[in-house]
Amino acid sequence: MNLKDSWDVSGSGDSAELLYETFAVTGHAARCFFSAGGNNCRETWYSDWAINSSYVFGCVSLKNKQYCILNKQYTKEEYEKLVPAIKKHMDKMPYEDKKGRVYKFGEFFPPELSAYAYNEAFAFPWYPKTKEEVLAEGWRWREPQKRQYQITIPSKDLPDHIRDVKNSITEEIIGCAHAAGQIGSPICNEQCTTAFRITPTELDFYRRMNIALPRLCPNCRSAERLKWRNNFTLWHRNCMCNQRGHFHADKSCPNEFETTFRPEKPEIIYCSDCYKAEYL
Known part of the structure; x- marks a missing residue:
């Protein structure tokens, strides 16, 4: 990744440069601000998925365009006159959310305007918060959807080994193990679907890989994986x-570094030099 001179970006890279508060802006992008998505775009402001476009403000899903505001085409002269006026207006009449936070020009879109509640957005698995914490911030929380599936087999009754599973399992509605009445708490914060089905393609995969059937719905499975x-x-x-034969001879390695492994975790942590000497 050759990302240069950028700040507060996520999922952006390739040969991009001069990005600020962007998400998933890639390719030879440059001078993109407060935008999400885009490839080979330049001079984009408050835009989403600008592809091979430049000098766009507040636009969505543009391709091979220039000098557009709110997806409307302007001349170069009109664009250069309107954009400074819009920025000035955003400073003069900023957006204020329910908690009184002010968003003038130069800030990313307020979370309050998101189409998704916090617990169904990308942020939730990476920065988990309780319902109370989310509501205290003034953000939305989506309550679990009430479902009326007619479960034909609870997950606790599934065969333990894949060899004992019959083809008729694809016709069953399986209860998720996180659902009420099964193992664990009846309250699940993983957007549990409460039930799921096994498709013929899935069943074939489990048999070929000799893997037992899942006991959790897809949403709960994804959440369990992220916990690792x-x-x-x-x-x-x-x-x-403290291995002999490495560059530090018979002494302990003096290297210090930053890592995501907490000090109280049991894993033995090596620096890159010692790891390469030991395993490569």
Whole structure:
């Protein structure tokens, strides 16, 4: 990734430069601000998915365009006259959310305007918050949808081994193990669907890989996988290598570094030099 001279960006890279508060802006992008999505775009402001476009303000899904405001085409002269006026207006009449936070020109879109509630957005699995914390920030929280599935088999009654599973399983409606009345708490914050089905293609995959049937719905499975990753926190650690034959001879490695592994975790942490010497 050759991202240069950028700040507060996520999922952006390739040969992009001079990005500020952007998400998923890639390719040879430059001077993109407060925007999400886009490829090979330049001079984009408050826009979403500008492809091979430049000098656009407040636009969505433009391709091979220039000098557009709110998806409307303007001449170069009109654009250069209107954009400064819009920026001035945003400073003079800023957006104020329900908590009294003011958003003038130079800030990304307020979370209050998001089409998604916090617990169904990308942010939730990476920065989990309780319902109370989310509501205290003035953001939305989506309550679990009430579903009336006619469950034909609870997950606890599924065969333990894939060899014992019959083809008729694809006709069953399986209750998620997180749902009320099964293992664990009846309250699930993972947007549990309460039930799921096994498709013939899935069943074929499980048989070929010799994998047992899942007990959780797809949403709960995804949440369980994410729990295995480290949090977005860096800890200052010392290399734990004391192996002889490395560059530090018969002494402990003096290297220090930042890592997402907490000090109280049991894993042995090596610096990159010791790791390469030991395993590569």
